[in-house]
Amino acid sequence: MTVVSLLPALSVLVPLLVAGLLIFGSLRPIAMRLAPWTLLPGFAAALLPAGGPVEFPWVFLGLRLNLDDLGRTFLLFSAPLWGLAAAYAAGYLREDRKRHRFFAYFLLAAAGNIGLIVAADLLGYYLFFAVLSVSGYGIIVHEQTPTAFQAGRVYIMLVVLGELLLFPGVALAVYECGNVPFGRLAAPLADAPHRDWIVLFTFAGFGIKAGAIPLHVWLPLAHPAAPTPASAVLSGVMIKAGLLGWLRVLPGGIVPLEAWGQTFLTLGLAAAVLGVAAGTMQSNPKTVLAYSSISQMGLMTVPLGIGMIAPAAWPYAVTAAAVYAFHHALAKSALFLGVGVARGFGGGSRRRHATILVALALPAAALAGAPLSGGAAAKAALKGVVEAAGDAAPAWVSPLLPLTAVGTTVLMLRFLFLARRLLAEPAHGPLPRSMTAAWGIVTVLATAAFAFAPGRGIREAALKAFAPAAQWASLWPLLAGLVLTAALLRTAPETLRRWENRIPPGDILVPVARVGARAAARYRAWDVAATDRAREWAAGLFKLARRAILKGEKGARRFERNVERWPAGALGVLVLIALLFAALAG
């Protein structure tokens, strides 16, 4: 075993160990300083050549780790983003007395996130997914405000729901196909007797994390409620755990799964539209970004849908989803971290405001797929899937894709507008350098990483998108979005103002929660009545039984008195036992 082959294991263990150090009061300062560096093994693993699979047969139910091509692309953004967010958090929480607690959950979640990327089979993925989900709660409710608790409650309910969906999904898959390495899972899964159940359970179970409609309701609550560095990883990185889960499990590329493909496609495009529609009405910049994530994750679902309809396009779909995830993770994290920076620089000089707005506009434009950006590359990869599918892909998909870019442009303009509003408010205190530095690095990566990133399919997509002929295709949706926004602002400013906050964060959650509360109240009323009735019955039965055992009770009472008169009672019992044995022996 070489060091390189141990890197995947180390990249999980190191954050876990440092999280463990946080238990001890005296080690906390050191542990918190180490936190950002704990993601280095993961980053190194992503950059170095693969060391091959490693097995730990004694751990859990036999743990297998492996870093394949797909995992590498995910690790390539996950490890540095968790690390940079940790560095940012050190500054962001500098006055927080409970920040060690934040770091503990943060590092646990990071270990879970890295772990699921390097997990080589479904059971391992499921394990680390649970670690990530449960510890995510700690970073969401960290600020302990009513909003945070409300977000946390919705989050944990959906985590439990996800667990209820994943358990049967994983159990069925492992029972029918064995816990085989991912590469060998698709073929038996496509023939599994309960294939559709497995797809349903894993689609919904991972869909919660990926913010798939209608399981997206926790995102607009949780992502803004968490401390900003946590929002960045939640919305940028953690959300991709759901996507990777789909990529790992879905039995694409073998037989057409027409119905599932249509479902994915429809729900994905619905999310893309709904995210923009609900997002533009928000007035909290972080909520706007959360809705943008729902919309973008919807777009990442689209290639999977096409790939399931057309098996030939499946490999392209996997690559496109990974490339899109890479791009979105960097851009979205840059934007979230930027919100904290904008807040910290509020009330400063105009020139500084302009610099920050430009720096925010870069990843925002990338999300909208501006020419020469990661977004353009991601969209080129997406188009490649449609082309590979040929006639199998529904005809309405390819004209719709640029329209989603128009929507994203409008949404990002809304975000920039709100960010400018933040800059107008006075900040409290100077901004720590770790925050600006981490934000700066992520912004640079989000803008330029596509030029040199080594992950699967990234460079190919970039080459295709950066060709001169492709520029107009990336540019016009952006321009259309700008024109549309300007026209709306010019012609109907009143209407826009009225529509602000029309949809509350969590959209469909509000009516659902109302129905839920009514059902709960009705259940409680029934419960009280039923309990009374049961009690009457029990009382009747008890009376009967009591009459029957009244005599026996007298004896029991006498026995108690004897036991109280200890040690006579104790010895009595002993003698009794001895007699019992003796009698039987005799």
Add this chain to the structure above:
Amino acid sequence: MTAAQWLPVFVVLSSLLPGIVIFLLREEAYWARTLLNLTGAVLKLALVAVMAVGVFQGQTYEARFPLFAGQDLALHAAPLSLLFVVLSSVLWLVTTLYAIGYLESSPHRSRFFGFFSLCVSATTGIAMAANLLSFVLFYEMLTLATYPLVVHRGTPEALRAGRVYLGYTLAGGALLLLGAIWLTALAGPVNFAEAGSLANVPPSARGVLPVIFVLLIAGLGVKASLVPLHSWLPIAMIAPAPVSALLHAVAVVKAGAFGIVRVVYDVFGVRLSAELGLLGPLAVLASLTILYGSIMALRQTDLKRRLAFSTISQVSYIVLGTSIVGAFATTGGLVHIVHQGIMKITLFFCAGNFAETVGITDVRRMHGLGRRMPLTAAAFTVAALGMIGIPPLAGFISKWYLGLGALEGGSPWAIVILLVSTLLNAAYFLPIVNDMWFRSRPEPWDERLPRGRLETRWLLLAPPVVMAVLVAAAGILAEVPMSPLEWSRLITGLEYGR
């Protein structure tokens, strides 16, 4: 009989003899009593370890004493016995330490520890009983030895709990005895044997076997607190925390569940039980109990009562695993004997710590305990997450095997039961965990113990922490040689004749 054959007897005596001596000690003889207790506990653990290694290497241990009319009092160390006897001797040691810390300077300690030792002797006897008769004897001994522990506090409430306990368990014991006598009359001395021991029952007598089965299960179901025979358990939680811990984790409730496992696998045999159509109804009963216990737990506001109802639910996982035919389900049920034990004992230790240290017994008043008692709260959290079945903790391993077993046994509805139970467990444990760690308590604590460097007495603190580590280890290191899982698979192999 060689010396090695006597090992099972020594294991029982290692707690029985200290127990008898403790009765004779004066109340103030703290050190003598502690020394006796710990010597017994450590000695038992050592003897059990020797036996476990021996059995692992293929050695057999069996001691027989003729009683009457061809009936023997017999103790043996089959792999299944060892699973339970290892659990009870580890938990006895830990609980003894906890009880020493818990009962510091309270009255009647000699009485308490005396019966405590008898209780464990009976449990180990139940674990190692090699035939039905010996099992019944130790089972009754357990009933009697536990009663003084339940009423230990001597309050009217405790005495009432004791009455209810005796009423239920004696009635259960009577049913069990009746079933055992009937079966013996039918088949001669009933020895426990892997894959069942009723092969020589004449086919003409097969008709009454289901009746006997029902009698035996009903008798055992009282202690295993199967619905509707469960009512004594939440009432008995009035007992001191170490008693509840032992009662719920290993002694009484587990003895009932273990008995059901013995009856299904080693008396009737899983094939015969299935042929007679006895397992389906048992699975339904177990499922009802799982759901009922959890729903009731959700409605409790007293922490110990909530835990008591949770026990009712969780112990039936074992019965559910037993009643589904297939190696996975059997393994899941067997491994849960250990896993439920270590998880529940952790929770009861923690509940005791909260009550003794800061007087918190109400689940709605647990705010800020994570700050005041971080290690206890952490232990509670680990055990609670384990109960829910979050990977990689012990409870998940049980749930996983039960889930696979449900698929293998062609009863996927059992997965639904497991999932609903998961949901309910989450509903009654997660709010507590949230309150402990994320809600703060503005008012000062009602301190019951002198404040020291630790959050509570070290004898109260160490046991839950050690057990929580075991809960994590049982899951994280589930595949280590001689782990509970490995051991359960070994037993499963024997029960299915492989």
